[in-house]
Each structure stands twice: as structure tokens, then as C-alpha cells.
Amino acid sequence: MIFFMTFAVDAAVFAQNFLLSPSELSCKKIYSDLDDALAHPDDVYVLCLSYCDLMEVPKEILNFKNLQRLSLDGNFIEYLPEGFEKLKMLQHVDLSDNPRLYSRQVIKKLAMLPNLTSLSLSGCRITKLPEEINLLRKLQVLNLQSNYIPEIPYAVQSLRQLKILNLSLNRIMVVPPEIGNLRSLKVLDLSENRIQRLPKEIGNLWYLEELSLADNRIEILPFYLIKLKRLKKLDLQRNRIPKTELDHIQVIFPRTKILF
Secondary structure, eight states, rough: HHHHHHHHHHHHHHSSSSSOOHHHHHSSSSEEEEEHHHGGGOOOOOEETTTSSSSSOOOOGGGOOOEEEEESSOOOOOOOTGGGOOOOOOOOETTTTTTTTHHHHHHHTTTTTTTTOOOOOTTSSOSSGGGGGGOOOOOOEOOSSSSSSOOOOGGGOOOOOOOOOOSSSSOOOOOOOGGGTTTTTTEEESSSOOOOOOOOOGGTTTTTTTTEESSSSSOOOGGGGGGEEEOOEEOOSSOOOOHHHHHHHHHHHHTTTEEO
């Protein structure tokens, strides 16, 4: 009898604390008022505190053990609080447009979340990606748009489950060969940087479906692009590629939507 009761309690806890799919999360109520959320802590799966002029993350959010999507974009947050790592169910975190964010501390904290798959740090004035980025090994979506990042660190190659990587609107000049290790990538956005050439290893991204290279300084594309058999969209607008090569690219990718 004791075993049965224990099993029943464990089953109930498990039923409450399970990960929801994106479609399931989209059906959950979006709590945007902290007091309202605190009145129903077990029902809070999605919390949006965007553009609330927050200087710090409210420690009250640690009460939301089922929280799986958290939006804190458009604030003035610098650090994540002690105990943030207790939000074990978090899958999606948006910290975009927090210009005072201390990225190294934040990424260290986020690395302690076992289920984090999506992270947005766009518009955070990041000047250098910390090496600790390699700890976010379950990430599938990483948005680093609109920062001041000058180079892609070697550590990024550890993010082997990444499917979407947005590094547009930065100051990147060189794409390292290690980019070829991100073989799960489906979408890669490197637009509006200062890139002059691509490494041959980009041909290793066999599952890539969208590649955006618009508004760079590219003059020639590597032959190894021909290996990207699943490519559906290729954006080459406003580069320095000769017309003869652009015509050749169109022949190589007859079924790909190419923007010149």
C-alpha cells in the first residue's frame, strides 16, 4: 500500500513536471503580470516580462517550477539571480535588448539548465562571446543578432545540436573552419557582417536549408557549396561577387531560391 501511494505521488509529480512541445506551449496562458502569476504558480509555463524597465530578474520567478518559456527582453538586466538554475524545466529564454547584460555570468547560469534549447541574446551589445558558450550543448536555436561580435569563437563548434544560428548584424570578418562541425544546422544567417570569404568546411553543413550572406564583402564562393544538396534559399545580395560567378551558382543550384 505504501509503495502504491508513493508511486501515485511520483506519477502525479511527473505528470505535472513534463516538457511541452512548442505547439503545446503556444496553447498555454502567457502570464505578463507577476502578481497574477504568483497567484497561480503551478500554472505558469510561459512568462513574459518584456519591456518592464527591470533592472534585475525578480527572484519571485523561482517559484514557477513548471516555467518553460521566459521572455525578459527589452530591460536593463545585468545578471541572473542566485537560484536561477533551479528552473530546470526552462526550454526557451529571451534576454534580447538588455544592453547592460554581463554575458559571461549569464551564459554560465544558463549552462546549468538541463533542458535549454532556445536562447536569444540579440541586441545586448556583446563584444565577445565567452568561451563558456560551449557549455550550452543542448541548444537548437541561438540568436546573437545585432551585437558587436568580431569573431566566432572556437567553442561554438561544441554546439552540435544547433539547428538555427543567427549572427547577422555583427562585425565578423572571418568564418572559422570549425563552423563545419555544426552539422545539424538548417538555418545560418551571417548577413550584414564584414565577411570576405567562406571556409571550404561550410560544405560540411549537409542539412543546411537556408544560408544568408547578404551585405558582406564576399568576392568568391567556395566550390564546396555544391555539397549543400538540401539548400532551399541562398541570399547573396549586396556582395562583390562577379556576375559570371552568380550565373554559375544559379546553374549549380537550379532548385534553390537565390537572391542576388
